[in-house]
Amino acid sequence: MRSSFLSALMPKPSSGAARPAPGATDEWSGLMVAAQAGHGGAYRRLLGEMSLWLQRYFQRRLPPGEVDDAVQETLLALHRRRHTYDPAYPLGPWLAAIAKRKWIDQLRLLSRRPTEELPENLSVGDHEAAVTSTSVLASLLDQLKPAQAQVIRLVKVQGYSIEEASRATGLSVPAVKMNIHRGLASLTAFIEKTSDVE
Numbered sequence: 106m107r108s109s110f111l112s113a114l115m116p117k118p119s120s121g122a123a124r125p126a127p128g129a130t131d132e133w134s135g136l137m138v139a140a141q142a143g144h145g146g147a148y149r150r151l152l153g154e155m156s157l158w159l160q161r162y163f164q165r166r167l168p169p170g171e172v173d174d175a176v177q178e179t180l181l182a183l184h185r186r187r188h189t190y191d192p193a194y195p196l197g198p199w200l201a202a203i204a205k206r207k208w209i210d211q212l213r214l215l216s217r218r219p220t221e222e223l224p225e226n227l228s229v230g231d232h233e234a235a236v237t238s239t240s241v242l243a244s245l246l247d248q249l250k251p252a253q254a255q256v257i258r259l260v261k262v263q264g265y266s267i268e269e270a271s272r273a274t275g276l277s278v279p280a281v282k283m284n285i286h287r288g289l290a291s292l293t294a295f296i297e298k299t300s301d302v303e
Contacts, residue, residue: 182203
């Protein structure tokens with residue numbers, strides 16, 4: 106009866122997730138008895154295996170941001186209450202009862218957590234200048250020969266190196282440099298003649 110109760114509570118593991126082998130909760134009982142007798146290695150192994158089980162348990166019951174806290178709180182509770190475990194019974198139901206209490210505690214905390222509504226007059230940064238600059242730059246580059254506009258976008262806007270721009274366009278390194286130089290000179294001349302470009 107007790108082992109079927111634990112099986113019903115244990116979530117089905119996702120692929121790649123460690124799951125206890127058949128009889129693992131019986132093995133956990135042996136590890137807990139050894140831990141109660143002061144065997145540190147058995148206790149570390151037990152906590153590691155329980156931690157995996159608790160991760161799966163809480164992932165099905167809590168929001169993702171709350172899972173790690175619930176696991177840690179449960180492991181602390183198990184540590185504090187390890188002396189109350191009776192080896193005459195399987196460890197699984199004992200663990201499940203503590204996990205369920207911690208789950209309920211976590212749900213209570215979530216329900217009490219204040220939620221803040223955003224104020225109506227929340228100020229946000231003005232992106233008009235950036236949008237305008239991007240629009241003006243695009244219209245300026247449209248005035249250039251396509252090869253000049255392309256290498257200026259790659260090198261001056263997107264941060265490519267001359268060599269990377271050369272590989273991306275199929276132009277030689279000197280051709281990329283020449284197109285950038287001539288394109289920037291054309292842009293400068295165009296800007297000086299146009300009074301409405303800021």
